[in-house]
Amino acid sequence: MAALVVAIFMGGTVGGVRTSDRVRPVPVIRLAPCTCPPRYDLWGDQRACPSPRELAVARSMDMPVAIRSACVTIGFLSAAGAVAQGYPTKAVRLVTDGSAGGGGDVLARIVVAELAKVLNQQVIVENRPGAGGTLAPPVVLRAPADGYTLLQITVAAAANVTLRPNLPYDLLNDFSAISQVASGPAVVVVHPSLPVRSIKELIALTRARPGEVNYSSAGTGSSTFLGAELFNHAARVNLVQVAYRGGAPALVGVVSGETAVMFSPLGSSLPLLNRGALRALAVTTSGRVPAIANVPTVAESGVPAYEFSNWYGWFARAGTPGDSINTIQSALVSVLGRPNVAQRLSDLGYLPVGSKPGEFAAYVKENVDRLRTVLQPQRRPGGAR
Structure with missing residues (x-):
């Protein structure tokens, strides 16, 4: 700052006007150490600024408005730099419950690649898959509540509250919600040989052949399981689960005809739908999905409830400073609003969200309560089913 002020006084250009043409030479002002508290130092942390006496001297010499304005601008720019030096000051770790290369992992890496640019810090994705998504949360719970270890989990975490009552953590009390990053629509798909072309026909077939029509899932507690079980509850039918070791084998099961139905993630099933290997009956969201806008929703197909x-949501350990949570949430909203990010997520079948912490916390609790109503009768002591 001192160098710039000296340049102005010695003769330079401000706004395209030679300062030497407008002001007479004046002595260079000596900058005394700032006596302001660091937190309110508008000139920047540990930077020199004119004392009140020196500012009075400058004014007495009829310092031009342009020069005084330049000094004030420098002060505010320095303040902005001081703010930017706050959280985060080191790399941030995002622990995800998805396996490397899986849908959640790909989603996380797309987001953090842009997030690192916004935060000006590295964001590292750490995969902790397994045990129905219950291995990732304890990692974050063991870390300090400083905002440098975050958690990405899915709707399966809300189901685990009921399905696995002996969890070593409390989802609603041990973590602070940051934001829902995205939602992953599902589509009800059937093997082309199944004699149904609508949800109403699927319901009729299931009721006519109770216990015989089955569905593929990636395992109890997975999104493919939850979509089907919520459908059983709402439509009052009994599609029978055939659990596979993961989403890919489950999808192969319905493509091969081993199973009849699957509530499949849209991104996974869309290429197969385009090839005619599967038939879409409905999407599971409240509104139609642009990628397959001709496919109705389950609700408009006869199951309004x-x-x-x-x-996919991000959390921090409970007790994390609110400013840190707000910084991450604001950065996420910025990233999700970028056209390149939105397009990449859309291509994979995701819908960007970017909700506020309070909104997301309420949404998670609503999910926990809703899923408890459906899953409680199915749970056995110890979490077995």
């Missing part, structure tokens, strides 16, 4: 989508 039904709505489901997988959500």
